[in-house]
Amino acid sequence: MIDLRSDTVTRPTAAMRAAMAAAPVGDDVYGDDPTVRRLEQRLAGDLGFEAGLFLPSGTQANLVALLCHCQRGDEYLVGQEAHTYKYEGGGAAVLGSIQPQPITQAADGSLPLTALAAAVKPDDPHFARTRLLALENTWHGRVVPQAYVVEAAAWARSRGLAVHLDGARLYNAAVASGVPAADLAAPFDSVSVCLSKGLGAPVGSVLAGSAALIAQARRWRKMLGGGMRQSGLLAAAGLHALDHHVARLAEDHARARRLAEGLAEAGYAVGGCHTNMVFVEVPVARLPAFASHLDAHGVRASIGYLPTVRLVTHLDLDDAAIDRVIEVMRAFQAARP
Ligand SMILES: *Cc1c(COP(=O)(O)O)cnc(C)c1O
Numbered sequence: 001m002i003d004l005r006s007d008t009v010t011r012p013t014a015a016m017r018a019a020m021a022a023a024p025v026g027d028d029v030y031g032d033d034p035t036v037r038r039l040e041q042r043l044a045g046d047l048g049f050e051a052g053l054f055l056p057s058g059t060q061a062n063l064v065a066l067l068c069h070c071q072r073g074d075e076y077l078v079g080q081e082a083h084t085y086k087y088e089g090g091g092a093a094v095l096g097s098i099q100p101q102p103i104t105q106a107a108d109g110s111l112p113l114t115a116l117a118a119a120v121k122p123d124d125p126h127f128a129r130t131r132l133l134a135l136e137n138t139w140h141g142r143v144v145p146q147a148y149v150v151e152a153a154a155w156a157r158s159r160g161l162a163v164h165l166d167g168a169r170l171y172n173a174a175v176a177s178g179v180p181a182a183d184l185a186a187p188f189d190s191v192s193v194c195l196s197k198g199l200g201a202p203v204g205s206v207l208a209g210s211a212a213l214i215a216q217a218r219r220w221r222k223m224l225g226g227g228m229r230q231s232g233l234l235a236a237a238g239l240h241a242l243d244h245h246v247a248r249l250a251e252d253h254a255r256a257r258r259l260a261e262g263l264a265e266a267g268y269a270v271g272g273c274h275t276n277m278v279f280v281e282v283p284v285a286r287l288p289a290f291a292s293h294l295d296a297h298g299v300r301a302s303i304g305y306l307p308t309v310r311l312v313t314h315l316d317l318d319d320a321a322i323d324r325v326i327e328v329m330r331a332f333q334a335a336r337p
Pocket of ligand 1: 059060062084166168169194
């Protein structure tokens, strides 16, 4: 199987497994796991924050951040197509009584400042209290323009709002733009980063922020059931990923471009190629046949979640796999009735 559904499908490399096996561990709920500490300090330091917290998933990292920034009856401004709003089970509303105020993203992933300004509620008992702006970078693979991020964060602060970044793929953005991750993270009060996407760790995210925010986050994590014991085994995979799998994200981006070019040449309408993601338009009427063609030829893609088919490159795919995918998809185009 050549699996391009997501960059979450990567399996730990032999070197990563060796690092996991060798990691010194302790009970992290007691604060005794040296490897978890090292990962938290490492990522917080890399991103320019005082403290970090290792969590089992990006969903929990974002939820914990929202719970820190917002109280019951508060609201956060968030993209209509943002992961935090759309793909995390409504957790902030369900578990935090935090109201989302979705804003339609522009094509580049920005939330237009005029729309944001119009959505901020006056201090009036009719309304929820607007407290937070949440952005996402990369968004559907796109690197959100940093000039916009800086401007939006400054605007949010001028309105008394905190600013959170869902940086699940922040390192893809850093590698693709050549801007250090710390600079991309600088405008924010808190940033979540996934280790289990393109970085190739099996499990885990880190939330970075001020020492005070992370102390509060630690309490929320425990309450949500995310306090783990000898989790240094998992943190070691994250440390290994930060040491060995960041620069190589450029290979995933190059392979995505190669895939996009090959598919365009094979007659596909390529809707976009951003960092490690390629979006391809397949007519709805042909989707079932397309899905079974890929299945029959050992290729997996994300079909049916988005208006376009999504193909994601990652650590477990080499050039030969990309060529094979192009060949399989070309055969489907050639067989068009
Ligand atoms: C994957 C992802 C998350 C959540 O991560 P999980 O570990 O799958 O819970 C959050 N935000 C974005 C943008 C993601 O792609």
